Amino acid sequence: MKRANYHTHTARCKHATGTEREYIEAAIKAGIEVLGFSDHVPQPYKEFVSGIRMDMEQLPEYFETLLALKEEYKDKIAIKIGFEVEYIPQLFEELMGKLRDYPVDYLIMGQHFLDEEVPANYVGRPSQDPCKLEKYVDYVLEGLETGAFSYLAHPDLPNFTGDEVWYEKQMTRLCEGCKALGIPLEINKAGVCENKHYPNENFWKIAAKVGNEVILGYDAHGPQALLEEEIYQMCLLWARGMGIAVNEGFRIG
Numbered sequence: 001m002k003r004a005n006y007h008t009h010t011a012r013c014k015h016a017t018g019t020e021r022e023y024i025e026a027a028i029k030a031g032i033e034v035l036g037f038s039d040h041v042p043q044p045y046k047e048f049v050s051g052i053r054m055d056m057e058q059l060p061e062y063f064e065t066l067l068a069l070k071e072e073y074k075d076k077i078a079i080k081i082g083f084e085v086e087y088i089p090q091l092f093e094e095l096m097g098k099l100r101d102y103p104v105d106y107l108i109m110g111q112h113f114l115d116e117e118v119p120a121n122y123v124g125r126p127s128q129d130p131c132k133l134e135k136y137v138d139y140v141l142e143g144l145e146t147g148a149f150s151y152l153a154h155p156d157l158p159n160f161t162g163d164e165v166w167y168e169k170q171m172t173r174l175c176e177g178c179k180a181l182g183i184p185l186e187i188n189k190a191g192v193c194e195n196k197h198y199p200n201e202n203f204w205k206i207a208a209k210v211g212n213e214v215i216l217g218y219d220a221h222g223p224q225a226l227l228e229e230e231i232y233q234m235c236l237l238w239a240r241g242m243g244i245a246v247n248e249g250f251r252i253g
């Protein structure tokens with residue numbers, strides 16, 4: 001089956017490499033029929049300058065570049081333009097206002113931080129704090145309830161090292177909430193490639209039990225990531241072993 005990937009970054013986020021054209025050429029080679037760019041959204045921070053996302057001033061150029069390529073490659077591949085977005089309650093309305101001027105095809109939620117973007121708030125940092133995990137689930141569900149998002153990227157990003165019963169309780173709440181909202185969960189291929197703490201087996205056992213819709217996202221930070229067919233297949237097999245059938249037919253819009 002031809003596949004789609006909606007999780008692709010660009011060099012604007014300051015931690016990805018390659019040109020958009022290289023990503024597109026790699027995707028075509030990989031047999032991908034829909035390639036969605038979802039670079040880290042510029043958050044409307046007041047003074048803070050983020051080191052892991054484009055600046056607000058780069059928005060017009062992001063769209064100009066991708067719209068031109070979308071047109072150029074339209075007979076070979078469908079290009080979608082979106083963002084990976086954290087839900088920050090106090091900034092969300094302003095952010096949506098800024099994006100309204102652009103032809104945004106979709107947003108995926110990637111909740112990397114709770115509130116301010118400082119290392120202590122990174123949810124992937126090992127933590128035993130039950131409140132931090134609970135807050136993660138609160139933010140994700142509140143954000144998804146806005147209806148702005150098409151799926152949840154790496155839902156298992158929290159690196160919780162505390163009580164297992166609490167983890168199961170909170171992540172069951174997350175999975176049940178996503179299921180009720182019709183929001184698919186993403187198994188993150190970059191987590192596998194980079195040997196990160198996710199995909200987290202404990203999380204995916206819960207998702208399998210709840211019966212969530214599950215997709216596979218490349219989270220490509222370089223064109224080469226789109227060509228790693230063996231790892232892609234390994235992820236599918238791994239999911240099957242967990243009792244999860246990845247929905248490769250998932251399409252946005």
Ligand SMILES: [Zn+2]
Pocket residue numbers: 084110112153154
């Ligand atoms: Zn992410």
Ligand SMILES: [Zn+2]
Pocket residue numbers: 007009084110219
């Ligand atoms: Zn990403």
